[in-house]
Amino acid sequence: MEHVKLLIVGAGAAGLSAALSAWDAGCRDILLADRSAIPGGVLPQCIHRGFGLTAFGEELSGPEYTERLLAALAGTGVRLSLGTEVLSVSHDKAAVLSRRGCVSRVRFERLILASGCREKSIGALPVAGTRPAGIFTAGQAQEMINLRHQNPGREVLILGSGDLGMIMARRFSLEGKHVIAVLEQGETYGGMARNYHRCMEAYHIPLCCRMTVREIHGQGRISGVTAEHLDSGEREYIACDTLVTALGLIPERALVRELDASPWLSLAGNCCRVHDIVDSAASQAQRVGHEAGASLS
Ligand SMILES: Cc1cc2nc3c(=O)[nH]c(=O)nc-3n(C[C@H](O)[C@H](O)[C@H](O)COP(=O)(O)OP(=O)(O)OC[C@H]3O[C@@H](n4cnc5c(N)ncnc54)[C@H](O)[C@@H]3O)c2cc1C
Structure with a gap:
């Protein structure tokens, strides 16, 4: 069975930001999985401007914001696995992943859930x-x-x-x-x-x-x-x-609903609480990523 130090579920603004901070904090074994074929979560469909005033000092579109994060990620060894859905997470720190019809199990030391939210x-x-x-x-x-x-x-x-x-x-x-x-x-x-x-x-x-x-x-x-x-x-x-x-939006936490609070589990971005501004989702995710990365370095 594959083993990773840090598994991050969701490559939206929160998952990407958490991965970057965990890498900067010294963790060198990070798998970032997203079920979508394109990274960025909700951002690629938000073609209007209004993203990134705090983080980048300018008003970007959602796709441009995603590009900034992906450019930073390219300079790291974070493994981004698109088209990969995390089907379940269990108490014994294992996750079941589905990719192109193949199902596999991955063991991890820490998990960051960055699965966003769903609409009512x-x-x-x-x-x-x-x-x-x-x-x-x-x-x-x-x-x-x-x-x-x-x-x-x-x-x-x-x-x-x-x-x-x-x-x-x-x-x-x-x-x-x-x-x-x-x-x-x-x-x-x-x-x-x-x-x-x-x-x-x-x-x-x-x-x-x-x-x-x-x-x-x-x-x-x-x-x-x-x-x-x-x-x-x-x-x-x-x-x-x-x-x-x-x-309105509801944080998406179905994957961890059955789990008790565990020291190895953290929530980042809109699955923790709904953020109207992407910069605030990203900065909360950075804190979570830094803490997880430092503990695993
Ligand atoms: C329409 C709209 C307009 C907005 N406009 C602005 C704006 O103008 N300015 C601004 O600052 N902010 C804006 N925001 C807010 C901002 O976009 C969000 O707060 C932020 O992008 C949320 O990021 P996230 O990573 O938490 O979630 P998401 O972007 O939702 O990412 C979650 C990711 O998790 C993946 N995922 C979920 N479950 C699984 C699973 N089981 N396995 C694998 N992958 C999984 C999903 O595929 C998705 O890619 C807007 C939001 C919306 C919806």
């Missing part, structure tokens, strides 16, 4: 009706447009005004689609002010606060929703062919 789906809300085509999470829609060059729809309603919801409102507008509105259950937008100004105001996209979706209509493809004004209880029909949900 429409199932998280009490919404009546069927689930026809045309309903996407913001991350799914972003991946379709930016990485697959697909068109999710034309008449778009967005539910949730966190950063992801507002960024996707702008993205659809830039694609020439009609963003009907962004609905928000709170009193004001949920994300950063800079994203509200850059993504909503600048594109004249209406923000409808204290509103939510109560029912989905359509057979085959979504044709509209029943929305509710939360203060008055009034309901209205909004026609749309696409509903994009931006309902």
Whole structure:
């Protein structure tokens, strides 16, 4: 069975940063595994600028931020294994990996989980009706447009005004689609002010606060929703062919759910807690990586 000193699960900003810091701290046996064929986690699909002001002193796009980390990684002996999914981790410090249909076991001395987060789906809300085509999470829609060059729809309603919801409102507008509105259950937008100004105001996209979706209509493809004004209880029909949900992110820790707190296990980046800013995910991961690397050097 293969043996590594440090196994890192996930090569997003957090996993890459943790690996670099662990190497700098003196650990010379690091395996960085990611199930995706491309490194960077969520960054490659974030083609807008706004990454790296603290770390690099300039506003980079997600792909540019990834390039910076990969350039630094190239100067180390960290082994980056893409297309490699970590299927399980056990108490005896072993992990089961799957790569190109082959399953193998790896023993490790320390593990850093940097598996990111997942999006809440429409199932998280009490919404009546069927689930026809045309309903996407913001991350799914972003991946379709930016990485697959697909068109999710034309008449778009967005539910949730966190950063992801507002960024996707702008993205659809830039694609020439009609963003009907962004609905928000709170009193004001949920994300950063800079994203509200850059993504909503600048594109004249209406923000409808204290509103939510109560029912989905359509057979085959979504044709509209029943929305509710939360203060008055009034309901209205909004026609749309696409509903994009931006309902928040949940740290992804399924791999270690069954494990007790162990001195050999650390969490880095968005799987530890959701970071709105990549630099803060990266700097938390650097601290974790440094501590693990120093203990293994
Ligand atoms: C749409 C969007 C816009 C954003 N905009 C900005 C912005 O403008 N400015 C800014 O500073 N920040 C922004 N952020 C935040 C920033 O991108 C994130 O905080 C940061 O990139 C998270 O990094 P991470 O490594 O923790 O997670 P991720 O990037 O999600 O990486 C996790 C990685 O783990 C891998 N993985 C998971 N499970 C396994 C497994 N079992 N086996 C193998 N691999 C696994 C995944 O494939 C993935 O590559 C944005 C985030 C999003 C989603």
